[in-house]
Each structure stands twice: as C-alpha cells, then as structure tokens.
Amino acid sequence: MNVTDALRSRISVRAFLDDPVETDLIRDILSLACRSPSGGNLQPWKVYVVNGARLSQLKDIIAAKIKDAPRGEGTEYDIYPPALGEPYLSRRFRNGEQLYKTLGIPREDKSLRREQFARNFRFFDAPAALFFSIDRQMGIGQWVDLGMFMQSIMLLAVERGLGTCAQEAWATWHKTIGEFIGIPENEMLFAGMALGYPDPEAPVNTLRTERADLSEIATFL
Numbered sequence: 159m160n161v162t163d164a165l166r167s168r169i170s171v172r173a174f175l176d177d178p179v180e181t182d183l184i185r186d187i188l189s190l191a192c193r194s195p196s197g198g199n200l201q202p203w204k205v206y207v208v209n210g211a212r213l214s215q216l217k218d219i220i221a222a223k224i225k226d227a228p229r230g231e232g233t234e235y236d237i238y239p240p241a242l243g244e245p246y247l248s249r250r251f252r253n254g255e256q257l258y259k260t261l262g263i264p265r266e267d268k269s270l271r272r273e274q275f276a277r278n279f280r281f282f283d284a285p286a287a288l289f290f291s292i293d294r295q296m297g298i299g300q301w302v303d304l305g306m307f308m309q310s311i312m313l314l315a316v317e318r319g320l321g322t323c324a325q326e327a328w329a330t331w332h333k334t335i336g337e338f339i340g341i342p343e344n345e346m347l348f349a350g351m352a353l354g355y356p357d358p359e360a361p362v363n364t365l366r367t368e369r370a371d372l373s374e375i376a377t378f379l
C-alpha cells in the first residue's frame with residue numbers, strides 16, 4: 159500500500175470485529191509514528207495504550223458513570239469554537255446528517271441519535287484504544303504536532319488492515335480517564351482513538367464523507 163492508497167482508504171471506523179490487536183503491533187505503529195515531524199523536534203505528543211482487559215475495565219467504569227452524567231465531566235478545552243461560523247457550521251451539520259442517514263436513523267429520532275453518540279464511550283466496541291495528551295505548557299504549534307502524530311498512526315493502521323476513529327468526545331471524560339490511566343497533572347487529555355479491525359458488514363463503515371472543493375481551501379498565486 160502506498161501513501162495515496164492509505165489516505166484514500168482511511169475513514170473513521172465506527173464498528174469493529176472482536177479480533178484483538180496485539181500490543182506488539184501497536185508498539186510497531188507508535189514507533190513509526192514517532193517519525194512524524196514537529197516544530198523544533200519537540201515531539202510534544204504523549205500516548206497511552208489501553209488494550210484488552212484494561213479497556214473492558216475502563217468501558218465498565220464509564221458505563222456506570224454515564225447513567226448519571228450523560229454529558230460527562232465537561233471539557234478542559236473547547237472541542238469546537240463556542241460560536242462556530244460558516245462554512246464550518248454547515249459542514250458539521252452535514253457530517254451528522256450523513257452519519258445518521260447511513261445508519262438509517264431519522265432526524266427526529268433524538269433517542270437513537272443519542273444512543274449512537276453514546277457508542278463513542280464504548281470506543282465503538284473496538285478492542286484497543288489510544289489516548290493522546292499534551293504537556294500543558296504547549297501552545298497551538300505543538301497541538302498541531304500532536305495532530306500530525308495522530309494522522310501518522312491512522313495511516314499506519316490502515317496499512318496493517320486496522321481501522322481507527324479519532325475521538326475528541328473522550329475529552330468530556332478527562333477526569334475519569336486521567337485517574338484510570340494516571341495521566342500526570344501537567345498533561346491535558348486531547349482525545350481518544352478507537353483501534354481495531356473494521357467490521358466490513360457494518361453499515362456505519364460504508365460512510366464516505368465529503369470534502370470541500372480545493373478552490374474553497376487553497377489559494378494559488
């Protein structure tokens with residue numbers, strides 16, 4: 159598989175097979191992803207791997223807590239700007255619409271939509287998970303570096319037949335995750351990432367999201 163194929167075939171996978179992911183395979187992916195670039199070669203990314211039984215334990219803890227706190231614990235950063243403007247608002251709306259359409263969930267069925275959203279907190283039944291954090295002293299530049307690290311992981315996963323879904327939704331459970339993992343106080347949780355073998359039969363995995371035309375994002379002088 160070449161880079162173009164990996165980029166073209168990577169999608170956010172939201173249904174996984176039960177097949178476990180060997181920790182050595184995750185180690186291999188992470189070692190390679192460390193080749194991602196970062197300003198000043200700071201390598202500001204931190205990643206926590208939660209696999210197998212430890213992940214089941216974490217899912218159980220969240221499942222118990224989510225009943226009383228469906229919105230989690232609040233976030234330490236704004237996942238989206240509080241007053242998201244156009245064209246981003248429409249893109250976000252369309253993304254949701256397409257996801258629910260793929261699943262056959264009608265717009266007005268708020269309960270089914272909530273149920274689908276809640277699957278975030280089971281990592282969409284992925285057998286392995288990653289959490290990404292960053293030292294609180296870091297600024298915008300280093301958060302970008304963290305994003306590149308995450309993209310490298312996602313592409314390397316595709317090459318190995320694995321699927322991923324980056325999940326900022328996990329930022330809403332930063333306290334519980336921090337305690338469970340033992341994330342030091344000086345680090346802020348950014349996101350989680352589901353990791354596993356994609357379920358090829360699952361309708362949700364047929365979604366191919368749109369992209370804005372190049373003319374909307376690129377300026378050629």
Ligand SMILES: Cc1cc2nc3c(=O)[nH]c(=O)nc-3n(C[C@H](O)[C@H](O)[C@H](O)COP(=O)(O)O)c2cc1C
Nearest residue numbers: 168169170253278323324325326327328349365367
């Ligand atoms: C940083 C980041 C956070 C994301 N958080 C979530 C999330 O919490 N839940 C979810 O279902 N998808 C999440 N996504 C997936 C996006 O919705 C997805 O990347 C986008 O719709 C484009 O679709 P594609 O990944 O299939 O190309 C996230 C993606 C990124 C890059």
